[in-house]
Amino acid sequence: MPTWSDSLRAVFDGAPVPGAIEDLRGPLVSSIGALAHELPRAFGEQTVGFAHQDLLADGSQALAIMGERGSGKTTLLTSVCGDLEREHRHLVLPIMRPELFGAADSIIVTFLAELWETITREAEENETAGVGDGGATVRLLEKAARSFAVGQTTPAAIERASESPTDFAEDLLQVSRSRVRLTRQLRAVVRNVCLPEGAPQPRVIIVPVDDPDLGRIPIPDILTDLQILGAIPGVVPIACFSRSDLRNAWMGNRRFEGEDSEDSNFLLARQLEKVFPYRCRFELEPIAEGARASFQPVGEGVTLAEKLILLHQRVVDRTRALWMVDPAFMVGAADLELPSPLPDNARTLVQLWESLDVATVEGDVESLYLTIRRVLDILTERWTGASGTTGDRAVHIGPARTTSDGKPVPTIGQIPANLDVRVGGRFVPAAPAVASIQLAPIKYVLGVPPGQERDRRIKPQALVQILSMQEFVFGSGLYDVQHLARVAWLGNEDWSKLQRVELGGRSTDNTFILLPDAVTFSEVVRAASLWNELARFSEHCTAEQLLSACIRASCLTADPAAPPIAQDGDYDAALATAVELFKKAASKPGSTAAAFVEWFACDLPFQWHAGFFSSDTIREMAKQHSALIDGLDLPRYGAPAPKDTFDSRLKRILDARDPQEDDRAYGWVGGYFDLAAAKESVHLVELGEIHRSWHRDVTGIRAGASASGLVNRTQRAGGRSALSPYERPEGTMLLAAAMKALDHARSGKIRPRT
């Protein structure tokens, strides 16, 4: 990788630049050509006297290259200057950097100094191609510089130098005249430079200015200088700046002056319109999500994606983790409102690209850790700022543990978000059935601040930075994460929100269709996509097929080569696949394997309810399951033992019973009796009592279906014509009231019978 600005030199020399910059390069150069073409008319040599040109002066023609930090403004400016230099037509002054200005410097002072240097050098090098006027232009330039210097004299300085009020007034007048003269003198200089006698075509003076907002000089003064220069035909300032940085600099200055912020905003907008008319603005957009992975610095032949893939390969070679970086990591998952974690500006992309260099050394473990540490710093930049811990690292990687397997121990800063999902559909009242499952798709994934502010949402860009940090820290298997509390993740609470399960006609706790927890960016994207596929599949399948599909989806979170969700609806086959994957994942590091193992051990048995399976089947599956997970030490986060997970769930349900409520509302829990017996649950006795209620519910559903054959549901045309031809608010509200009344009647809370 080049250093010491070699890459900018390549740009200046005409090396290809990224697409967004290339797109603006041509139009910018063309607009400079157009200004040069207009030059003779602008000076109005034929029609207007030189002294009157001030009256006809148009506004500034300064060009602006706008874009956020790192978007490539300097690269574009450099590339345009290079193009113009190679044309050998215009005068391109060196790029001004106001951040390097001294206290007495300004844009105009520097312009005069650089112009002096340039035209004297040009005169020495090739008299005929430059200002061949025998020194007249240089003399004019001297006068202009003197006028500028005099014009800078402050009233206080004049007062100190004056002996009487009359002298003071005369000196003050002299200073004012100098200021007025300056513009006229500059015009004269520029006309000589740009339209020299005998030159084949007019030329302009390019005044490139990089980041004017970063200087110590107040930004209003810089804008005024640019406006003065931009209004002189033949001078084309090109300033590149970030609109937000410029605004901050302006607001800071005006606040210092005691100005109201609303007024300041208005004044800035007006000032910018005067300095940089809209037709003169060239805006660099952030790099599109789809283009970031294919990014490669100027003059380089390897893309960022290729380097990331290599890094991934190095990590997996070392850890043997089931770490699958989803393709969405490179481009984002727009359907889930998760943007790409890759930076959107060229400068940071270059730095990410450069940081990945060390990882390419095969077998060098230290460089691998160093690379990831740098990558984490880059990818979590916004989150670190957003969490109010600017200056702190989002992740601190401590030394390796001596007692464990020698992996470094990460410490994660405050995670400002919990993951949440928005439900993308509505659940409708289910027809009476022994078992009924409805799934809703995920509309999008969001981050909400922890605590009470559940209705707020953190910015998606900050959320993906948290998830991308978790991608490396949890997904890679490189670190010792045993001590870490759970971070932002999708888990059972989220899957529960997305399902409505009724058993024996009773509402349940909706904890049956579960996928492994998702903690990394890739896991979240993959789990959410699989869930949505499950939700679509659920619209036209039986409960058993859906349970089987859920197992298939869970396997796909850990093994993309596993059979598809809608493979065959064969529960036994799906279970067999899960068993094999469990055996493989149990010995693998990384969050993907850990989540699958935890799902297999703790969540899978939640499917084994009498509403779905016969008593014998449940007992057989539970027996085999216990044999597999017996003595298993769940690999992460101090998760409870599988049996405790089942007992905890039962306890939560049983403890939540309302003494005032009909016990039958919880009859469905009795359907876990066989599983509880096989797993030796501490709640077995309670479930035995409830099991009778479950049995009665199921029989009731079946008896109701038999008896209700006495009802005729055929529609008659007469009734239809009396209904409303279009939807009305009162109809919608009445329907809601009636449905609610029936719900109450159905749940048994309010029995309509007297």
Next chain:
Amino acid sequence: MLRLDHKLLVDLGYRSLTISQADRLLKHLYDTMEQNVGLRLAEGMSDEQLDAFDAFFEAKDDAGAFAWLQRNFPDHKEIVTSEFAELKRLLADTADEFNAEAL
């Protein structure tokens, strides 16, 4: 034979519903009735009867189950009729209350 149709809803005060809304309400009414009837029948069964009735379903013998129901619960038609009447009254009360508030 009991009828669940649009005319029933119009008679109960649900003229402001569209056909699609009426269909949704009728389905919910039917499902509620089916479930409540079933629960009332099941409540009246002994453990032996529950097992006997379930046996038909394990054998996928719907006709046998219905015949068993007719034999052992000869009043099941009255249960259906009574549940239907109660739910009709519930819907009528809801509509009356809603329409009165709307006025």
